[in-house]
Amino acid sequence: xxxxxxxxxxxxxxxxxxxxxxxxxxxxxxxxxxxxxxxxxxxxxxxxxxxxxxxxxxxxxxxxxxxxxxxxxxxxxxxxxxxxxxxxxxxxxxxxxxxxxxxxxxxxxxxxxxxxxxxxxxxxxxxxxxxxxxxxxxxxxxxxxxxxxxxxxxxxxxxxxxxxxxxxxxxxxxxxxxxxxxxxxxxxxxxxxxxxxxxxxxxxxxxxxxxxxxxxxxxxxxxxxxxxxxxxxxxxxxxxxxxxxxxxxxxxxxxxxxxxxxxxxxxxxxxxxxxxxxxxxxxxxxxxxxxxxxxxxx
Amino acid sequence: xxxxxxxxxxxxxxxxxxxxxxxxxxxxxxxxxxxxxxxxxxxxxxxxxxxxxxxxxxxxxxxxxxxxxxxxxxxxxxxxxxxxxxxxxxxxxxxxxxxxxxxxxxxxxxxxxxxxxxxxxxxxxxxxxxxxxxxxxxxxxxxxxxxxxxxxxxxxxxxxxxxxxxxxxxxxxxxxxxxxxxxxxx
Numbered sequence: 001x002x003x004x005x006x007x008x009x010x011x012x013x014x015x016x017x018x019x020x021x022x023x024x025x026x027x028x029x030x031x032x033x034x035x036x037x038x039x040x041x042x043x044x045x046x047x048x049x050x051x052x053x054x055x056x057x058x059x060x061x062x063x064x065x066x067x068x069x070x071x072x073x074x075x076x077x078x079x080x081x082x083x084x085x086x087x088x089x090x091x092x093x094x095x096x097x098x099x100x101x102x103x104x105x106x107x108x109x110x111x112x113x114x115x116x117x118x119x120x121x122x123x124x125x126x127x128x129x130x131x132x133x134x135x136x137x138x139x140x141x142x143x144x145x146x147x148x149x150x151x152x153x154x155x156x157x158x159x160x161x162x163x164x165x166x167x168x169x170x171x172x173x174x175x176x177x178x179x180x181x182x183x184x185x186x187x188x189x190x191x192x193x194x195x196x197x198x199x200x201x202x203x204x205x206x207x208x209x210x211x212x213x214x215x216x217x218x219x220x221x222x223x224x225x226x227x228x229x230x231x232x233x234x235x236x237x238x239x240x241x242x243x244x245x246x247x248x249x250x251x252x253x254x255x256x257x258x259x260x261x262x263x264x265x266x267x268x269x270x271x272x273x274x275x276x277x278x279x280x281x282x283x284x285x286x287x288x289x290x291x292x293x294x295x296x297x298x
Numbered sequence: 299x300x301x302x303x304x305x306x307x308x309x310x311x312x313x314x315x316x317x318x319x320x321x322x323x324x325x326x327x328x329x330x331x332x333x334x335x336x337x338x339x340x341x342x343x344x345x346x347x348x349x350x351x352x353x354x355x356x357x358x359x360x361x362x363x364x365x366x367x368x369x370x371x372x373x374x375x376x377x378x379x380x381x382x383x384x385x386x387x388x389x390x391x392x393x394x395x396x397x398x399x400x401x402x403x404x405x406x407x408x409x410x411x412x413x414x415x416x417x418x419x420x421x422x423x424x425x426x427x428x429x430x431x432x433x434x435x436x437x438x439x440x441x442x443x444x445x446x447x448x449x450x451x452x453x454x455x456x457x458x459x460x461x462x463x464x465x466x467x468x469x470x471x472x473x474x475x476x477x478x479x480x481x482x483x484x
Binding site: 081142172178205227 | 406407408409410411412413415418419420421424478481482483484
């Protein structure tokens with residue numbers, strides 16, 4: 001006998017209701033040459049997509065909320081894997097509020113494929129602290145899903161069980177499925193719509209972590225420094241007299257033990273500010289000051 | 299403690315190596331030797347050919363070609379193929395297989411790689427490893443860094459211990475895999 005009151009039926013109904021309800025903001029983005037990616041109608045005139053998944057095109061066709069609208073690229077931020085398309089005509093946005101990510105909670109990852117909406121039931125496999133991407137962005141939480149994400153599904157919304165939005169899906173290294181959190185997207189969308197890119201501070205150094213020989217340790221607890229492999233011509237580091245082969249011991253008062261600790265001091269509001277730098281050079285400790293410049297795009 | 303993986307073929311191959319640049323030729327030859335093969339000239343009856351950017355026409359011998367779009371080779375690898383990939387390709391074509399590299403479907407969005415503190419190299423070890431991966435001999439490294447050959451050997455043994463490897467070629471390929479020499483730009 002079918003039992004319509006089974007908790008499993010209620011669970012299933014809840015999932016299909018969430019999926020159907022997402023039609024108002026789950027976007028499909030197509031290019032002329034037949035590429036298809038997923039996205040989220042974030043504001044009435046802006047669709048958020050995965051930066052790495054979005055092909056270059058002069059014009060995109062966005063299908064969302066039973067509408068088809070032309071759109072152009074407003075800007076890309078490889079650092080947070082967020083790109084924004086500006087719609088040619090506005091569509092009333094019905095974006096749910098942002099969810100608080102909790103490890104072990106259920107999530108519904110939605111996307112678009114050739115067969116229409118795709119849904120994947122996932123669990124938040126892990127929810128970590130803020131992290132730095134290889135491309136230089138800071139992402140508010142490291143959220144991983146236990147479900148794979150298909151190529152065309154990337155950039156679609158990831159919903160919590162109550163329908164609130166966790167963020168957009170992103171394919172990570174080693175086939176990991178990541179979520180770019182809604183708070184990070186919110187921070188980047190406004191900047192991309194206004195300026196077309198996200199500015200970041202730039203020192204002009206290429207760094208590698210090295211074990212500090214005992215004689216060079218500023219104190220017993222710091223066993224790692226960042227060796228300067230290369231200094232950019234006319235860069236802030238070059239102007240501050242930093243040389244290849246120097247070992248960065250601290251910057252802005254923070255010990256130079258991890259890339260992230262330095263990267264975090266080079267946010268958009270750091271540009272133009274002075275930063276104190278201590279270096280080990282030829283067995284002695286040298287102090288210098290660099291004026292942070294804006295990183296060139298790309 | 300080191301573990302040696304089982305090999306596809308354990309007897310050494312006679313490999314003719316071709317490259318336009320002397321430095322590249324030296325590096326490729328060293329990698330081939332480090333994996334236990336014998337480097338021979340084209341007239342010394344090679345069993346397989348390794349050619350960089352198709353500098354030589356190689357008759358009907360099984361050939362591993364690096365960095366080329368041209369068809370007709372038993373193995374085609376990118377020009378930045380690792381020593382381990384080259385070794386595996388040489389052994390495969392020698393027993394009549396053909397080899398292509400798996401298509402990379404994009405690397406995916408990635409976190410900056412922070413190294414494990416326990417295996418971090420010292421500044422000197424980083425310099426020595428860079429020189430080793432550029433194909434320099436101990437003698438050349440000693441000259442370039444202004445240290446004795448004995449000291450170079452000491453640093454190489456130390457970095458091999460940290461990486462848990464037993465040969466220079468393994469050290470180079472493992473450091474590539476772990477991105478130990480890939481800098482982070484800020």
